[in-house]
Amino acid sequence: MKETFKMGWGKKVHSIFVIGVLMELVLAGVALSVNLLYFGLGILALTALMVWFLCMTFKKNCYVIDGDEIAVKSFGVKPQKYDISKIQRINYVDIGTECGRGAPNARFQLAIYFERKYLKSYEPRLFAPEDRDAFVKLLTQLNPDIIVDTEEKKI
Secondary structure, eight states, X not given: OEEEEEBOOOHHHHHHHHHHHHHHHXXXXXXXXXXXXXXXXXXXXXXXXXXXXXXXXHHHOEEEEETTEEEEEETTEEEEEEEGGGEEEEEEEEOSOSSSSSTTOOSEEEEEEEOXXXXXXXXXXXXXXXXXXXXXXXXXXXXXXXXXXXXXXXX
8 A cells, every 4th residue: 555645745845946936037038138148048047947857846746655655755865764663652732833844834734753773863753644534544544553643733
């Protein structure tokens, strides 16, 4: 059984991306209108590369639950795998902002606590699937010993 959950990107991330592209297009238009051909074309090429990179990032980043593992797949990075049987607790968290945090920049996330010996850390791993409830439901089906706290906690 293989289930895939897309990462839940915040709306502000998309709007910042669109604003950045529009600003670069205006700059390229100005450069092309004052006969700075190579500079304007260079900006257009970099803008196209940025659009491609961000579209691939939004499209390819996901969580894959396969058997007894969670794989965190990110565009251009080797997938991180976690053993579901080592999960002790899951808390629903509200990080309070959609900006200034690591990917996927979603406000509402899951703090997943693993056994201390497994990750060698007391800190939880933050996961942000689009459908948190379905994600938790599948994890608790695979490991019924997981303690789930659905009360939103601020980090």
